Amino acid sequence: MLPKERMLAAMEHREGDRVPVGELASDFEMTERVLGHPTYYRSKWREYKAEWEGRREDVAASYSRDIVDLARTLEWDFLVVPLVPARRHVYPKPEMLGEYRWRDASGKVWQYSPDSGGHAMLIEAPPMNVADIVLPKDFQVDESRLEAIAAAVRALGDTHFVVGRLPECTFPWDLTIGMEDFLMRMITQREFVQRATEAAVRQGEAWAAAMCDLGVDAVIECTDYCDNFGPMMGPKLFREFILPGIRRLGKVAHSKGKYFLKHTDGNTWAILDDMIAAGIDGWQGIQPSIGMDLKALKEKYCGKLCLFGGVNNETLIAGTPAEVMEEVEYAFRYAAPGGGYVLASGNTLQIGTKYENYVAMRKAARQFGTYPIVLPEVNCPGRPLSPVRPTDS
Numbered sequence: 001m002l003p004k005e006r007m008l009a010a011m012e013h014r015e016g017d018r019v020p021v022g023e024l025a026s027d028f029e030m031t032e033r034v035l036g037h038p039t040y041y042r043s044k045w046r047e048y049k050a051e052w053e054g055r056r057e058d059v060a061a062s063y064s065r066d067i068v069d070l071a072r073t074l075e076w077d078f079l080v081v082p083l084v085p086a087r088r089h090v091y092p093k094p095e096m097l098g099e100y101r102w103r104d105a106s107g108k109v110w111q112y113s114p115d116s117g118g119h120a121m122l123i124e125a126p127p128m129n130v131a132d133i134v135l136p137k138d139f140q141v142d143e144s145r146l147e148a149i150a151a152a153v154r155a156l157g158d159t160h161f162v163v164g165r166l167p168e169c170t171f172p173w174d175l176t177i178g179m180e181d182f183l184m185r186m187i188t189q190r191e192f193v194q195r196a197t198e199a200a201v202r203q204g205e206a207w208a209a210a211m212c213d214l215g216v217d218a219v220i221e222c223t224d225y226c227d228n229f230g231p232m233m234g235p236k237l238f239r240e241f242i243l244p245g246i247r248r249l250g251k252v253a254h255s256k257g258k259y260f261l262k263h264t265d266g267n268t269w270a271i272l273d274d275m276i277a278a279g280i281d282g283w284q285g286i287q288p289s290i291g292m293d294l295k296a297l298k299e300k301y302c303g304k305l306c307l308f309g310g311v312n313n314e315t316l317i318a319g320t321p322a323e324v325m326e327e328v329e330y331a332f333r334y335a336a337p338g339g340g341y342v343l344a345s346g347n348t349l350q351i352g353t354k355y356e357n358y359v360a361m362r363k364a365a366r367q368f369g370t371y372p373i374v375l376p377e378v379n380c381p382g383r384p385l386s387p388v389r390p391t392d393s
Contacts, residue, residue: 003077007161019369020077064151087144117351164211169204212256226266250279284308295334321360328364
């Protein structure tokens, strides 16, 4: 089967020739190890500096080339392609407040940690009220930001399952006032949260339509809602403020004949039923080590939700190849039969992921992943914990 056919079988809850594989993203460390040359793709500080210095075309070209090459080299069945920086006449430089701290043109202060290699974090935002939020009546997408997605569709659209990554828009704390204040205003200033979310979702709808029109097979929205214990805002506020946006994005994708995928890591037991009812077709971000056990997920959502995940990121980073293969075997034993399952890490190929561990993951996919799934009757504990299902509060 072609990679696209393999993925379509999984999305339709059918068994293909083997379990499909892929990743939401790969940080620059792993990408450079695989491809053998530097990349701007998810290079964080290097990418930020390049854009400030007016080298946006280099960044966009790297994304367009390197994501496709990763999918080919690692034999992924699906690839997720984000927006690239917009083409501008002038590329404003931020006000540097420290070696890795800066204030952007909107007044937001960001901090990057070279030790962790993660994304820059919003640490300070200027005051903002309801009147400061403009609702776009007819948001026009900037087509220059779609360049990498268009390149992926041209290169692999006939053979692979191409997913367009939407800007995060259903919980827009980083577009406004920061997470802590945004969560507080869900209680104290509901109108602010409603208006901010409405403005972001309208833009997300426009981006979803544009990506679908380019020829992707699915779109994915990647806002995180949960920590290790459940939704940060609680299930009730999630349903009030966030769930309507998920439903609207799904409607756009489905109206175009495409799939709608959702990423959110953490413990999602309390909101999974809601997201499925809202129209998500697949969920990526499964962390078995915090209670998102694939066996329990498959038993409850078989035929309702395509599951993407199975290997804990902490195992890929700090574990051994044997431990990685054990987790793949557990996932295949309990989640793969009948289809509706795609092998992936619990998040992305993060900084610190051992190359030999990811090689072991790919080896296990080939060794255990051919349908029908037949595994030896041996101890296969994996790394699951008992599912933790937070109370509905």
